[in-house]
Amino acid sequence: MTRLNKTIPLINKANPLKKTILNTLIASGLLIGFAANSAVAANYDFPHLETVGTSQVNIAPDMAEISVQVSLSKDNAKEAKTAVDEAVSKFIKRLNQAGVNKQDIQSANLHIQPQYHYPSNQPKELTGYSASRQITVSVKDLAKLNDILDSALEEGINRVQNIALKSSDETKAVEQARQAAIKDAKQKAQSLAQGFERELAGVWEIRYLTQHPVQPVMMRMNAMQSDMAESYQYGEVSVQERVEVVYRLK
DSSP, X not given: OOOOOOOEEEEOTTOTTHHHHHHHHHHHTTTGGGGGGHHHHTTOOSOEEEEEEEEEEEEOOOEEEEEEEEEXXXXXXHHHHHHHHHHHHHHHHHHHHTTOOGXXXXXXXXXXXXXXXXXXXXXOEEEEEEEEEEEEEEESOGGGHHHHHHHHHHTTOOEEEEEEEEOTTHHHHHHHHXXXXXXXXHHHHHHHHHHTXXXXXXXXXXXXXXXXXXXXXXXXXXXXXXXGGGOEEXXXXXXXXXXXXXEEEO
C-alpha cells in the first residue's frame, strides 16, 4: 500500500516576486508543513521542486522474540538467588527440549535488592530480599510460541514483559518498500513538472533515513474460540520507507 504525502511547493529564486508570494503563503498558513525544510530549501538558487516518496509493505510474521522475567522474594539474599536461578535453569532446559538453540537464548544478570517495611514513626525494618532475572528468547518457529509461554509459567517465570512478532523476510520487504518509495517520489515529480509545464533536469539531492519495521507487540485473545492455542491473533509486520528528493527544473 502506497501512501501519498503532500509535496513541497515549487520555489524559483530567480522570480522577483518570490518574496511577495512567500509572504502571502506564510500569512495564509499554506507553508506550515514546509517550515521544517525551509532552511535547506533557502540554499537553493535555482528552480527546483521537492517530492516525498513513501510506501508500506505488510508481511505475515513467522517468528517471535519474547522477554520474560522471574522475580521472587525470600527471607535472605541467598535463598532469593537460588530460587530465581532454579526457575531460569528449568525454563532453559525446557527450551532446549523444545528445539530452541542456545544462541537464541539470552539470560540477563541477576538483580538482588533488599525489601523494607516502613512503620509509622519507627526505623525501617528489613523484611527480606527480592531477586530477579530476565530471559530473552528468539522463537524461530511461531507454532511453538504458545507452548514456550506455557512452559515459562510452569517453571516459575512469573512475568511476560514483551512479545514482538517478526518475519524472516524483513530484509527483502525493506528493499521492496524502499524501491516503492523511490518510484513514488519519481511519479510525483514527473506529475508535478508536467502539470506546471516544466521539465525535470535531474536529481539534485536525495535525503533518506533508515526506517525500522513496525512489529506487532503481544497478542489479543478471541474468547469465542474454544481452542486456546489458536485463540491468539497474530498481526502483521509493517515495513515503511520514506525518501525525499530534490529535482532541478529546466
